[in-house]
Amino acid sequence: MKKMHNYYETNIRAMEVDVFVLDFSYDVEERSPEIYIWGISREGERVVILEKEFRPYFYALLETDTDPETLATEIKGLSKPQSPITDVKLLEKKYYGEPVKTLRIQTIIPAYVRIYRDQVAKLKGIREVLEADIRFYMRYSIDSGVKPFHWLKAEVEEDELGGLRVKKCYKLKKILKIYEANPPIMRTMAFDIEVYNKYGFPDPKRDPIIVIGVWTAEGPRQFINLRGDDIEVIRDFVKFVVDYDPDIILGYNSNGFDWQYLTERASSRNLKVDVGRKVGSEPSQGTYGHFSIMGRLNVDLLGFAEGVEEVKVKSLDNIADYLGVVPKASRVNLEWYQIPEYWADPKKRDTVLKYNLDDARSTYLLKDVFLPFGEQLTIISGLPLDQLPMASVGYRVEWLLMREAYKFNELIPNRLERPHESYKGGLVIEPKPGIHENVVVLDFTSMYPSIMVKYNIGPDTLVRGECRDCWTAPEVGYKFRKSPDGFYRRILKVLLEERKAIKEKLKDVTDEYERRRLEERQKALKVMANAFYGYMGWLNARWYSKEGAEAVTAWGRETIRKAIEMASGMGFEIIYGDTDSIFVKGDLSKVGRLVEEITSRLDLEIKVDKKYKRIFFTENKKRYAGLTEENKIDIVGFEAIRGDWCELAKEAQRMVIETTLLKGVDEAVKKAKEIIMRIRRREFNLQELVIWKSLEKSLEEYEVDAPHVIAAKKAMSSGYVIMKGGKIGYVVVKGVGKVSDRVEPYFMVKDKNRIDVDYYVDKQIVPAVLRILEPFGIKESNLKGGGMDILSYFRDR
Known part of the structure; x- marks a missing residue:
């Protein structure tokens, strides 16, 4: 019973x-x-x-003349009582598309995989040991499909x-x-900490946390250190996280600062930041430098912001302002070095608190910009959302490949160290300098992934030697078998076909939520598919193939040349060409026929990407600006020419570009002169003149005293710590000697009268503006007082 x-x-x-x-x-x-x-x-x-029930394992790839049974017995003899080898099984797998024999070696404790890997690799008859470096829980995710x-x-x-x-x-x-189905509502919180660091770079063993700001759907919360001791602040924050129980915790540079500081500060006070969904679990730093919080997704939005190329200094306030989330004009703006001064003054302390909440609010609101795209990348790649922002595009592609490899019974190659190898890139046709009217841009849809699919390119389809049924790449001569489908082709077909289907579906979608989801999905599919070529040529790639990458660009160059021949044959003038697009002008009524002919003859889809009312090129490749039919101004390449331009120089260049397109060159010259006069009258904000530069090395490694190195040394001598990989902002002040002798960290200069305005005119504004105007015959003397007859210049041309 x-x-x-x-x-x-x-x-x-x-x-x-x-x-x-x-x-x-x-x-x-x-x-x-x-x-x-x-x-x-x-x-x-x-x-x-x-x-x-799931157990860790790895593979031993066998030499062709190896006796599997004898080797299996030898491997079992390596078993240790702490984590026994529980199974050694002979399996038929594929390695780069070729059938191979492997032994699947299983144990109990995940950490012992690496121990056994090293021992098995030394055995005679083992060609290679594979898949021993895949994290245990991700191994489960790959195998189970969850x-x-x-x-x-x-x-x-x-x-x-x-x-x-x-x-x-x-x-x-x-x-x-x-x-896949609609997700549930996820609880999300954003947080930001401020530290009292009057001695320079904050030290968690010395400098207290003064406030932790939190923002959720219910609004703001703050945990404030009013007694000089931050133990209560940390405890209250931890309790809030546990009670609110967020699924997603957002930060901005939280992996680089907030979590590390918070955990180290808590440790120095004998506290635990026990915020995970398992009691006693603290945030811990793991793969790609992200902090993992058990049961929650810790998402550092700075990882997504790094992709916003238009913003050079990717501070939270700059990103939120550029994306229109929280304009700078509607928030409190403080420099990091001002926080100790403001906190020490009871009359100014409230400004720090408002600043902290504005940071938390900005971080929270940025979720609506970044997370929908991030969620779709997670769905496609299988990489958890907390790791995704910190992982490079190559790693995102690789996780997708690893999942697909398991489905195809393919062994996953090891990651190897490789020497640098370069190869010829895409074809760039020299631009025709000057202003052009009514120009159409024809763009090949996903050219490189389409070429990879068309010619079955990949490391597993490469044929060395004779081949009867192969595609042969132009110029480089590499051969790729026509069938069966290779590893890359199978995956790319799915990505490209799904994207095409989504774009068709979007034509009829009226629901706003569904439209946003589908738009982010097709964008994520495009990013992933376009990254396959770059991944194949990435030296850290498991499925690396220099030959494949070279073949893709060779076919790409041939494709562009043939498209140009067809366009010229129909009477179009080629203004510019770059990798996967051509700029043409001529009889616009023939553009549709040209698109059909190129698509039909080359078997690659090309479409009209943009139409410009007016566009101008300098003599440099990849730099142009145009006015579209929708009266939107596109600027490509100019703003990224030099990394040591101040914001005012970039703004001057942008204004000159816009004026050139809208009103002509002579008006653009007037605009440039106005900006120069404004500087000479010192009508500027000091922030506009800050020049930002990254420290690629530690200060002692620099042999040359470049301006940013000198500025960093001055900052350090004043008690501020500037570390390798960080950015230093400086201004150039009046004085004698080289520029390096006249730089100061920007936060140490308060008086505009100290600024060397001649330097900013001669070395910043004029060079930035001349990059636009020089092709039209404008010289430095024309901007700084001289004149010229614009009409005679164009007559001479």
Whole structure:
């Protein structure tokens, strides 16, 4: 009777659940690994599913003449009692598309994979040891197909919570389905800390946290150090996080500063930043430099902001202002060096508190700009959202490839150190300098990934030697088999076809949420597909192929040349060409026919990307500016010419570009003269003159005293620490000698009268402006007082 009762209870506990997967982690309990699948149930409850049966493993690739049974016995002899080798299995796999024999070696504790890897690699008959460097919980995600931001339908049994801060804990019995559907509402909080660091760069062992600002859907919260001791501040913040229970914690440079400072400061005060969904778990730094918080997604938005190329100094206030999230004019703006001064003055302290909340608010609101795109990249790549912003594009592509490799029974290559190799890039046609009217830009749709698909390019399809049924790349002569489909072609086909289908679907979508989701999805698909070529030529890539990368650019150059021949044959004038696009002018009624002919003959889709009413080129490649039919001004290449330009120089260049396009060159010259006169009258903000430069090395490694190195040394001598990889901002002041002798850290100059206005006119504004106007015959003397007959210049041309 008792046996029947237990059987009944066991079955009554078995159930099906649908859980939206947020993240993975693992722990070793009683010498056995457990994988935590953190998520949100259909009912909106925070839950965790425990996978207790999955075990770590790696592969040993065998030499062709090796006896598998003998080698398997030898490998089992390496077994250690702390984590025994529990299975050695012979499997047929593929390696770069070729059939191979491998031994799959399984153990218990994930950390022992690397120990056994090194020992197995030394055995005779082992060609290579593979897949020993894949993190355990990601190994599970690859094998099971359970991916972040997907729904998991599973058969589970309810388990004890055991110190887990979730509503329910389940033990996984069986995966029933993995699918995409609308996500649940996720609780999100943003935070920002301020530190009292009157001695320069903050030291967590010395300098207290003065305020932690938080922003959520319910509004702001602040934890303020009013007693000179930050123990209470840290405790209250930790309690808030646990009580609010966010799924996503947002920061801005939180991986680079806030979390590290907070955890080290807490440790110095004998406190724990116990904010994870497992009691006792603190934020810990892991892959790609991100801080992992158990059960929550810690997302540093600076990683996404790095992709905003238009903003050079990617401070939170600059990014939020540029993206229109929080304009600088509507928030408190403080420099980091002002915080100690303001905090020490009771009358100014409120300014610091407002500044802190404005930072938290800006971070929170930036989620609407960055997270929709980030979520789609996570869905495609399978890389958790907290790791995604910190991972390079190459790593994002690689995680997708690793997941697909498992499906195709392909072994994942090791990451190797390789010497630098260069190869010829895309074709760039010299621009025709001057102003042109009615120019059309024809752009090949996803040219490089399309070429990779068309010619089946990849490391596993490369044929060395004779080949009867191969594509042969022009110029370089590399051969790629026509069939069967290679690893890259199979994956790229899916990405490109899905993007095409989404773009068609978008034509009929009226729901605003669904439209935004689909737009971000097609954008993410485009970014991932376009990154495949770059990944193939990336020296850190597991699936590296210099030959493949060279072949892609060779076919790309041939494609552009043929497109130009067809355009010229129809009477179009080629103004410029760059990699995957050509700029043409002529009879615009023939553009449609030209597009059809190029698409048909080259079997690659080309489309009209833009139409310019007016566009001008200098003599330099990749630099132009145009006025579109929608009266939008496009500026390409100019603002990135030099990294040591101040904001006023860049603004002067932008204004001259706009004036040239809208009103002509003579008006642009007048505009440049006005800006120069404004500087001479000292009608500027000091911030506009700051020149920012990165320190690529530590200060002692620099052999030349460049201006930014001198400025950094001066900052350090005043108590401020400028570290390798950081940026230093400086201004040039009046005096004698070289520029290096006359630089000062920007925060040490308060008086405009100290500024060397001649330097900024001669070395900043005039060079920036002349890059636009020089092709039209404008000289420095014309900007600084001389004149010229613009009309006669154009007659002479």
